[in-house]
Amino acid sequence: MMITDYLPIFIFLVVAVGFALVTIFLSSIIGKRKITPQKMIPYECGMDPIGQARKPFSVKFYIIAMLFIIFDIEAVFLYPWAVIFKELKIFGLVEMAIFIAILLVGFVYVWKKGALEWE
């Protein structure tokens, strides 16, 4: 594969970043700048903020993030497997089944322990 084959991905990134930058730039030159206390709060048409935004997060989020990483790494192994899936035939299916089955034990453990509950 040549590096020029990645041109579509590059264009995609440029458009995504460019759209965000152009939007911010346009709103800064077209819009009026009249700062009022009401406008400067995080949600102008919402609840009034209570205290600081930077408070320690609950450990519940941390568990979800940890589990996300672990299952993300599991998914990483599926990509190379999918590429040569046809070549490996039934052998590949069995080895991936064992791999998933072992991780499924972990998933059942997480579920039974109630780590996914939001208590």
Added chain:
Amino acid sequence: MFETFLFVLLAVVTTIAAILVIVQRNPVASAIYLIITLFCLAGIYLLLSAPFIAVIQVLVYAGAIMVLFLFVIMLLNLEKEKKLIYRNRLQKVLGVFLGGVLLAQIGMIFSSVLLEGSKGKFPAEKVAALGNTEVVARLLFTDFLLPFEIVSVLLLVAIVGAIVLAKKQI
């Protein structure tokens, strides 16, 4: 020519973003610059014709691991980082000195040794012809089958460990 230009561009952006990571006082801003660094590293992997590692870099590092970094930053009691300014003069002088020594060593190595190792079983031309991901996959699911299955046990241990550590009340 074009690839050299791309490499220089990516290397410069990576280095600038990496410097910004360490000079930021706000840890959340540091994390954002780290994402830019990791994205540019993915680009450099692509230039080295390793698209698989490039994609993994974005998926796992820029995605999952950065999420964890941000959660750890949020989890810790913040606003304390502002007090973490080192006023120790000796530490600064020593840090600059040791950094200089390291830089000199790297410079000496690069100027004296020709950095070209012997070629292994999979030189760049062969990998490019077969396809990087295919080569990785073929090795992983045939020669390295046992390590691959052990990885699942390792991940299982990680799951159990995370739950046991974080859920004290169970």
